Amino acid sequence: MIQARVLEFQRVPPAGWQMSADTRDVLLKSWSTDPAWRKWNTRLFHEYFEPQKIPAAEIEAVYHAAAAEDSADGIRYFKECYRAADDRNELSHCRALLESLRVQVNFRGSDFGLVYRDYIRNLEARMMFIEALQKTSFYVDRTVAQKKVGI
Numbered sequence: 001m002i003q004a005r006v007l008e009f010q011r012v013p014p015a016g017w018q019m020s021a022d023t024r025d026v027l028l029k030s031w032s033t034d035p036a037w038r039k040w041n042t043r044l045f046h047e048y049f050e051p052q053k054i055p056a057a058e059i060e061a062v063y064h065a066a067a068a069e070d071s072a073d074g075i076r077y078f079k080e081c082y083r084a085a086d087d088r089n090e091l092s093h094c095r096a097l098l099e100s101l102r103v104q105v106n107f108r109g110s111d112f113g114l115v116y117r118d119y120i121r122n123l124e125a126r127m128m129f130i131e132a133l134q135k136t137s138f139y140v141d142r143t144v145a146q147k148k149v150g151i
Contacts, residue, residue, distance in 0.1 A: 032067070032107055042068040050077060055085075059096050066104035071111045078112075082119060091130070094123055 008023040019027075031037050041064045049061035058081045065074025078097060085093035101108060101116040108116075 028107070038067060038069045041065075042070070045074060045077075055093055055096075058093075059100050062097050063100040063104060066101050066108040066112050071109040075111060075115055078115065091123070091127070094119075098123065 008020050009017045010020065012018045045061055045064040045068050049057045049064060052061075062074065062078050062081065065071070065077055068074055078101070082094055082097050085091075085097065098116065098120050101112055102120075104112070
């Protein structure tokens, strides 16, 4: 961040700041050449974001897992989070998880690239029919009712 100039940030109301995409790309490219960078992403994934059980942390965890040293744990975590969001019919969260992988396109491993390709295609295909699905389906958590009737 020290390398970035103040003019490369934009104010995001009410009290935040955002780095310009061009600045972020240049800094990320320079950081990613340092061998310690992947180790740092691994630590952020495992020690900080993965243990948190909130949706925003899931998105951050997937982002850092995509740039971590080993992709197997990150792929497992992504699939678990995606399935849980999909089971809740939270397609916006599914999209956000995929966006975390997309922005790491230059740094994620090829395994994550295949996962991204398959999941984004699936979501885009579902979104083509979302209007019809929402008109004909009623989305509620049916687990309690199903247990009562023995399903």
